[in-house]
Structure formats: structure tokens, C-alpha cells
Amino acid sequence: xxxxxxxxxxxxxxxxxxxxxxxxxxxxxxxxxxxxxxxxxxxxxxxxxxxxxxxxxxxxxxxxxxxxxxxxxxxxxxxxxxxxxxxxxxxxxxxxxxxxxxxxxxxxxxxxxxxxxxxxxxxxxxxxxxxxxxxxxxxx
Amino acid sequence: xxxxxxxxxxxxxxxxxxxxxxxxxxxxxxxxxxxxxxxxxxxxxxxxxxxxxxxxxxxxxxxxxxxxxxxxxxxxxxxxxxxxxxxxxxxxxxxxxxxxxxxxxxxxxxxxxxxxxxxxxxxxxxxxxxxxxxxxxxxxxxxxxxxxxxxxxxxxxxxxxxxxxxxxxxxxxxxxxxxxxxxxxxxxxxxxxxxxxxxxxxxxxxxxxxxxxxxxxxxxxxxxxxxxxxxxxxxxxxxxxxxxxxxxxxxxxxxxxxxxxxxxxxxxxxxxxxxxxxxxxxxxxxxxxxxxxxxxxxxxxxxxx
Numbered sequence: 057x058x059x060x061x062x063x064x065x066x067x068x069x070x071x072x073x074x075x076x077x078x079x080x081x082x083x084x085x086x087x088x089x090x091x092x093x094x095x096x097x098x099x100x101x102x103x104x105x106x107x108x109x110x111x112x113x114x115x116x117x118x119x120x121x122x123x124x125x126x127x128x129x130x131x132x133x134x135x136x137x138x139x140x141x142x143x144x145x146x147x148x149x150x151x152x153x154x155x156x157x158x159x160x161x162x163x164x165x166x167x168x169x170x171x172x173x174x175x176x177x178x179x180x181x182x183x184x185x186x187x188x189x190x191x192x193x194x195x196x
Numbered sequence: 197x198x199x200x201x202x203x204x205x206x207x208x209x210x211x212x213x214x215x216x217x218x219x220x221x222x223x224x225x226x227x228x229x230x231x232x233x234x235x236x237x238x239x240x241x242x243x244x245x246x247x248x249x250x251x252x253x254x255x256x257x258x259x260x261x262x263x264x265x266x267x268x269x270x271x272x273x274x275x276x277x278x279x280x281x282x283x284x285x286x287x288x289x290x291x292x293x294x295x296x297x298x299x300x301x302x303x304x305x306x307x308x309x310x311x312x313x314x315x316x317x318x319x320x321x322x323x324x325x326x327x328x329x330x331x332x333x334x335x336x337x338x339x340x341x342x343x344x345x346x347x348x349x350x351x352x353x354x355x356x357x358x359x360x361x362x363x364x365x366x367x368x369x370x371x372x373x374x375x376x377x378x379x380x381x382x383x384x385x386x387x388x389x390x391x392x393x394x395x396x397x398x399x400x401x402x403x404x405x406x407x408x409x410x411x412x413x414x415x416x417x418x419x420x421x422x423x424x425x426x427x428x429x430x431x432x433x434x435x436x437x438x439x440x441x442x443x444x445x446x447x448x449x450x451x452x453x454x455x456x457x458x459x460x461x462x463x464x465x466x467x468x469x470x471x472x473x474x475x476x477x478x479x480x481x482x483x484x485x486x487x488x489x490x491x492x493x494x495x496x497x498x499x500x501x
Contacts (some may be wrong), residue, residue, distance in 0.1 A: 163300060163301045163323075164300060164321075165298070165300040165301060165305075165306055165320075166302070167300065172306060187388070189302070189305070190301060190306065192323065194388060
């Protein structure tokens with residue numbers, strides 16, 4: 057089995073669905089940060105069979121937990137200090153998501169004005185329904 | 197500063213106040229004839245709409261103000277590729293208030309986020325048309341005497357008909373309003389209206405396909421046009437457009453005090469023979485539309501009379 061070194065200070069995103077790590081890497085804009093990032097794909101997992109893991113040498117404040125909550129609120133967020141897990145963050149559905157997903161309604165103003173921010177608002181928490189702020193079309 | 201983008205932007209109490217002012221305007225038009233002197237409304241119509249645009253312009257002129265604007269995207273800077281945000285920033289320097297119609301849904305919201313003057317949504321795609329809703333509410337309240345305890349039938353194109361969506365949104369806030377949604381299966385109300393607006397507000401409703409069957413139950417019948425411009429396919433439009441035609445024979449099934457409303461323009465969904473029936477109030481609706489838009493302009497400009 058491949059071994060990736062321990063994090064001293066940072067965040068470990070565990071229990072990512074296998075194959076989804078790169079999407080999360082992009083959505084969290086991890087390509088924009090200078091810190092050390094390790095992506096582990098298809099790691100063995102008792103719970104999931106296979107899973108992805110992302111280790112990031114950064115403070116928890118620089119991670120957009122809202123986006124993570126929207127993508128998959130089952131991801132485990134471990135906070136690491138001095139090489140040990142010192143805390144876990146629960147993910148919840150964010151009230152608003154900006155520039156993560158795009159409205160697919162061809163009648164929406166965002167379809168012709170591409171510079172507009174893509175804003176989605178949580179309208180039904182129970183069923184995790186997000187609607188475009190502009191045209192109210194449901195994201196699916 | 198307030199905008200009107202959605203009929204729910206105003207509370208039920210605010211709507212009541214607005215309708216009271218509109219009623220007073222209808223009784224004492226002279227009292228209001230000069231109260232917007234020196235004020236200008238910009239009518240920014242990116243798609244043609246004679247009725248709504250003229251109604252806004254008549255409303256401002258009746259208040260002593262003046263109007264400027266454009267009536268199609270081709271005659272605006274949108275043809276050169278200008279964004280809604282830039283257009284409204286420019287218009288904010290010319291006018292005191294604006295009414296915007298746009299074929300794209302959410303365009304008036306974009307305008308409001310970049311505007312320093314109040315923005316009124318005069319219809320955005322198949323989404324919302326709040327001033328038509330105010331007109332509809334005003335018509336029902338004035339002629340029926342109430343907005344609660346009614347059974348309203350909404351008939352025709354309920355899928356793309358933004359006036360229908362806006363009216364349902366507004367009426368679910370009143371007590372004991374029962375909705376009967378009459379449409380072909382292909383043109384039923386969108387899921388979000390059914391699930392979040394109707395079911396979410398515990399409104400009583402049913403969906404049927406035959407107008408005749410439910411006529412005796414209705415206090416209000418709201419007819420809509422099957423709009424050609426909402427179809428991607430001409431053949432489908434021709435197949436659907438004649439499905440629901442109101443004629444004198446169907447009117448015989450209705451209550452003697454039922455009211456027929458229509459946002460207009462009609463094509464052939466209401467036979468001309470129905471026009472002389474006193475229950476047909478769609479032309480009175482147009483007049484109420486001017487009064488309520490006058491009241492709205494006053495409210496958004498914060499002018500007390």
C-alpha cells in the first residue's frame with residue numbers, strides 16, 4: 057500500500073467518494089494555494105470499499121466548508137495539529153453557493169451574461185433543493 | 197430603497213395599503229394629477245409588450261410625471277452587447293424609477309442589484325410578472341370584495357404563464373383560497389409551484405384537464421393565452437392553442453357572480469360573445485392595472501399624498 061506522510065498542521069478530508077477528489081480539488085480552488093496538498097485516490101476503506109482522501113497543509117479557515125457541505129456532507133473533515141487529530145468539523149448544507157454550479161435554464165439571464173456570479177440558494181433543507189437566485193430554477 | 201421583483205416582496209398588509217391608495221386614485225384622480233411632477237419613469241422593454249408598457253407610461257403621465265425608454269432590445273444598447281448591469285447604471289442617471297421587461301429570467305434582479313433607482317419587474321421570461329399580479333389582486337378585491345374564501349380556476353398555459361405563477365404565489369397567503377388548475381398535461385404548473393408554493397403553504401388544490409367539469413365550483417376563472425413565443429415548436433403550439441376556449445355555453449355552467457379575468461391579450465381562448473357577459477371583467481382589469489401601477493410608483497418613490 058502506498059504511504060503518504062503524516063500532516064503536522066492542516067486539514068484532512070476523509071471519506072470522499074472514490075474518484076471525486078479531483079472535483080473537490082477544483083471546487084475548493086486548491087490549485088490556487090501555495091501550500092502542500094496530497095490527493096490519495098482509491099484508498100482502501102472498511103466503510104466504503106474505496107475512498108479518496110485529500111490532505112492539505114493549511115488552516116481550517118481557508119477551506120470553504122460550505123462548498124464541501126454542498127458537494128457531499130458525508131465527507132469527514134479532520135483538523136490536525138502537531139500530527140494529531142484535534143477536531144472534526146460537521147458539514148451542513150450551505151444557505152448559498154456562489155460560482156460552484158451553473159444554472160442550466162436556457163431562459164435564465166446567466167445564460168447570456170456569463171460574467172454574472174452563479175448564485176444558488178437553499179430553498180428546501182429537507183430535500184436539499186437549491187434554486188438559481190435569478191430564475192429560481194431547481195438545480196439538478 | 198425598495199424594488200418590486202416578485203409579488204411576495206410586499207407583505208399582505210403592504211398590498212392592502214397599496215390597493216387602498218389605488219382605490220382612492222380611482223375615485224379622486226385629480227388629487228394625484230401633479231404629485232410626480234418633475235419625475236421620470238424609464239420603461240426598459242427588451243421584448244415587445246404594448247399593454248404593460250403603455251400601462252406604466254399612462255400611470256406616470258396620470259401622476260404628472262414623464263416617461264422615457266425603449267420598446268425592444270433591437271432599439272436599445274443591448275443590441276450592441278451591453279449588459280443589464282451597465283444599462284441600469286446608465287438609466288439610474290436619467291430617470292427616477294424604472295420598469296423592466298426582459299425575455300431572460302432574473303434580469304430585473306440583476307438590474308436591482310446594480311441600480312440606484314427603484315426597479316419594477318414588468319415581466320421576466322416565464323418567471324414573474326408582479327404588477328400583473330397586483331392588477332389581478334386589485335380586480336378581485338374590488339369586484340369580489342375579498343381575497344380570502346374564494347375558489348379560483350386557473351386555465352390554459354400554466355407551465356409558461358408567468359402571470360399564473362405570480363398570482364398563485366400571492367394568493368396562497370390569504371385564508372381559504374382553493375385552487376383548481378385546468379390545463380393540458382403538457383402545460384401543467386411547474387413542480388416548484390406545486391410542491392413548494394401550493395403544498396408548502398398547505399393550499400387546497402386540484403389539477404384537472406376539463407374546464408366544463410369545474411365551472412360550477414368557481415368564484416373566479418383566470419384564463420390565459422397559450423403563448424406562441426414560449427414554444428420551441430410551431431406544430432406543438434398549433435395542437436395546443438385551441439384546447440381551452442371559453443364560450444357562452446360554458447359560461448352557462450358558472451355561478452351568476454363568477455368573474456372571468458384574463459391578463460390579455462387574448463387570442464381565441466375567450467370567444468368574443470363572452471365580452472358582453474357582465475361577469476367578463478378583463479377590460480375593467482386593464483383600468484385597475486393603471487391605478488395600481490400609479491399607487492406602486494408613489495410607494496416606490498416614497499411620495500405621500
